[in-house]
Amino acid sequence: MKLTLTALALTAAVLCPPPAHAAKEVFAHVIVGNVPAFTLSDWTSDMELARAALIDGFVLNIAPQDPSTLPSVALAFEAAESLNFTLFFSFDYLAQGPWPADAVTALLQKHTPSPAYFKPNGKRPLVSTFEGPANAGDWPAIKAATDALFVPDWGSVVPAEAVGLAGGVADGLFTFDAWPEGDTNMTVDGDRAVQEALRGKEGGGGGVYMMPVAPWFFTNLPGFNKNWLWRGDELWDMRWAQVMEVQPDFVQILTWNDYGES
Ligand SMILES: *[C@@H]1O[C@H](CO)[C@@H](O)[C@H](O)[C@H]1NC(C)=O
Ligand SMILES: *[C@@H]1O[C@H](CO)[C@@H](O)[C@H](O)[C@H]1NC(C)=O
Numbered sequence: 684m685k686l687t688l689t690a691l692a693l694t695a696a697v698l699c700p701p702p703a704h705a706a707k708e709v710f711a712h713v714i715v716g717n718v719p720a721f722t723l724s725d726w727t728s729d730m731e732l733a734r735a736a737l738i739d740g741f742v743l744n745i746a747p748q749d750p751s752t753l754p755s756v757a758l759a760f761e762a763a764e765s766l767n768f769t770l771f772f773s774f775d776y777l778a779q780g781p782w783p784a785d786a787v788t789a790l791l792q793k794h795t796p797s798p799a800y801f802k803p804n805g806k807r808p809l810v811s812t813f814e815g816p817a818n819a820g821d822w823p824a825i826k827a828a829t830d831a832l833f834v835p836d837w838g839s840v841v842p843a844e845a846v847g848l849a850g851g852v853a854d855g856l857f858t859f860d861a862w863p864e865g866d867t868n869m870t871v872d873g874d875r876a877v878q879e880a881l882r883g884k885e886g887g888g889g890g891v892y893m894m895p896v897a898p899w900f901f902t903n904l905p906g907f908n909k910n911w912l913w914r915g916d917e918l919w920d921m922r923w924a925q926v927m928e929v930q931p932d933f934v935q936i937l938t939w940n941d942y943g944e945s
Contacts, residue, residue, distance in 0.1 A: 719751030740769030776815030842880035855891025894931035902944035
């Protein structure tokens, strides 16, 4: 998967002419809980592989009850700092239940000062989630304590509702809507719906859109009652063309290492 992704990302980089717009960062989603045995050199070599594919950074998906989370995060930051690579957190509210707000604040206060932590235009540290709309009310206080630029994936609620949660606490949105269902083609309808909702945000200032790009999706995890395939085929190529059309603020590739399902 990693090698395939690398080759495909290079292909996309060659095929897509440089846009006339400012450079926009591309990240890849890393499930930290899938690599509890990673050493510093494993993190380093994955980051070098990603950089060779012109990926700017990793999104660290972390779950609260996993004992490997904190040691792995420390190693990832050590590797990223020495390589001048970029990281930001995606707090996973679904895999192992919601994060306690004070744990989120503490982790952000510890790691966002790192030069490796992603701060668009050198300003506020970007923070994302996998789901967690029921915990939206935690975020005004987390943002006040950490100055986070908050771009959650709240794909389980419609974008128009997501932008209004907790008084409009989200500064932007990401979604996991990266695959077509059945024999259809992937379209930009979902992306446009999110952009439209962000434009309507209170105050009219809009918001940041992080767009998902994926090559395929296959899962067969009986323990989670999951067994299906979404069309891949020409999806990788088609989706990068859609990135050029949509012009999001950032791109997130799904995924780097979620071997069980994407
Ligand atoms: C680190 O990366 C940033 C952003 O890409 C770049 O501006 C800077 O020059 C790099 N620093 C070093 C020491 O490579
Ligand atoms: C999907 O897109 C391809 C390439 O543009 C096209 O040939 C095909 O007819 C489309 N399929 C559907 C179901 O729209």
